Amino acid sequence: MKGVLHLLKKLLALIIIIVIVDQLFGLCFTPIFFKQVRGKFFTTSYALKTTKDDILVIGASHAAQHFDAKLMESKMGVSVFNLGNQKQSMLYYYPLIKSILLRHKPKVIILTLEPDELQYSTSDYDVLSIFLPYCGSNSYIDSAITLSDKTAKFKCLSNLYRYNSTLGYVFLYLIDKSYNKSIYSLGFDPQYGNNCKRSNASNFTQAHAAKSKPGGVEAIHFKTSVDANKKIVSHFDSLKIKYLVNIISELKQKNIKLLVVTTPLYEIHNSIYADSLSRLLTSKKVAFINRTNDKTYSQNCDLFYDANHLNIKGADMFTNMIVDSLKSKTFIK
């Protein structure tokens, strides 16, 4: 009994020390974290706490790297911010848009979706940990965090856990004076060079297939197609579909214009997910610009950084096209 008490005392002492260290870390690091002016946490913080812009571009890397917000601002005379964040999906956009709408009503939201956006992928759930530093901000953020880890809400009580894996990122972006994905580029993340030919071996489909890790099948709600020869089963993510439908109806209710865009790829890409996305958006009467297989861009290596992303030249061309579309559709008068 004496030994048990001794052990418990020591463990308690260790827990108290850890709690003190944890609180001190939170006290010192939180202001530094929210002082960032570039990187993925900056755009998320900006969306959740600061934005008052008229046009918001939301999406993953295809948003961040293809929409030159400054060019859009100069051509349209309204404030624009690019909130695109790499590797994210509808699971991220939903709580982000909901959180923005709690305190701000933009005029237009440009939602950039992947052609295979509706596909289930465990990695889309894993990357929701980006919201950990914002734990407790509102119920949408907390729900998103719970999607990546059911116990994360409790773990968030620890500042050390809340800022897990962010220290190096914040440090690098503090010393990095890059223009990309910063407050100065209005979130735009331009890419330079042409690696499309080198990287087209790992085409879009392969890259996205690699994203899906085994396991996590509990979140798959319905199977759609089975290729008897190749034994490939398509998995739609019903949660993503639910979120997309919810966002469409809420923006309609609030009279906020929504434009959904899919951006060009170097190689022709067709899939059951792309078809379904197109059908869903058409049925909901959403303005949809589908440029996935646009021949103006595809196979034109000059415009691509890699097989999936436009370079600065392609991005400028694409942004101009979007601006013309917005004007012709009288989104912005």
Next chain:
Amino acid sequence: MSSCYFYMAYIPVYILILGFTIVIDYFAGIYLEEKKGKSRKLFLILSLVANIGILCIFKYYNFINENLSLLLGTFSVNNPIPYLKILLPIGLSFHTFQAMSYTIEVYRGSQKAERNFGIYALYVMFYPQLVAGPIERPQNLLHQFYEKHQFNYARIVDGLKQMLKGFVKKVVIADRVAIYVDTIYSTSDIQSGKTLACAAFFFAFQIYCDFSAYSDIAIGSARVMGFDLMSNFNTPFFSRSVTDFWRRWHMSLTTWFNDYLFTPITISKRDWGKYAVVFALLVTFFISGLWHGAAWTFVLFGVFNGMAVTLEFLTKKIRKKLFKSLPQPLVETVGITLTFLFACFTWVFFRAKSVGQATDILKTIAKFKGPLYVGYPKDNFYYSILFIFLVLLYEFKEEFFKTTVKLFHNNNMALRYLCYVIAIVLILLFGVFNGGQFIYFQF
């Protein structure tokens, strides 16, 4: 019961497979002890066939069938034997070897047969080391199940410290480094030589930290409960030769192969002189490679190691003469470096999905051209470098200053607590919590 629950958490029905071999080996043990003459050998063979048979069905059936298809295909003949759609029972290779060591030891007369069925079942299923070792011996573990385990403060604290060390290795280092390694290996066809070399270097630390972490957690948790398990690693990155490496890496498997395969082969072929050792080494490492996985990549991993150890055995005297005049630290440094590079080379086969991918990777590495990919965002790469440096520093301390520099066992309480706090902070702040299972779970 807790061991049963632990095993059934994966695929519950697989407990029947384990139960089947436990029953066979339990009765085989008793008969081996009671019977005399030729029938003893028969019971040993029965037990070994049951264990190896199950291992072959679950682990090697499809591999053999696939190669048969390829072979028949060259003669334009279709293979009529169907493939099995089964998942490998978790830790099958580990507990099969542990069970086999029991019957062999009883046969040799160095271990008494266990009469208590529950105790024998616990020996095979003891949950801390059930899925990834260390592969225990009956002489070390069985008697401990009869001992009375009372609360022992020192043991518990010691076990917890070892577990903490394991958690740091797994979530802070292995799973962090794995992010880069997985990215590079999954796109190896478009990566540069420098990048692939870096991934091969990183993988050495990933696999070491991943596997030794499991051993630390297993040994630590067993210690908390009052049981002592054998060590599995001893600073393998400071091995002076490939032979030395296998004395320090996965020690429980190496000693198993040494006791039950290498030594018996060497003795049975002793008329061949030194070629008996060569033959035994090559066979042992071939089977060791195959033990790791049913793929040619693992076979080659074993074969290359076998060839290196054989070469070291054959050149032992010459090397001794040659290096006599050279300063010992220089010889040791060169030995450590070459051994590490060789380990990295063989681990390319271990990690690659196919022999083709491994050879392509090695060809690209040999050219050593192109830029080094650090990933996006870059922080993960830098974390990996930092943590690898810390691992090396820690291993250096363990190798050369184990008794003089103490961290978790420092006599100064403040320093000791500082180490605990740093370890816990590292886990919370830098741990990767969705890193997946331990690499050796697949074996």
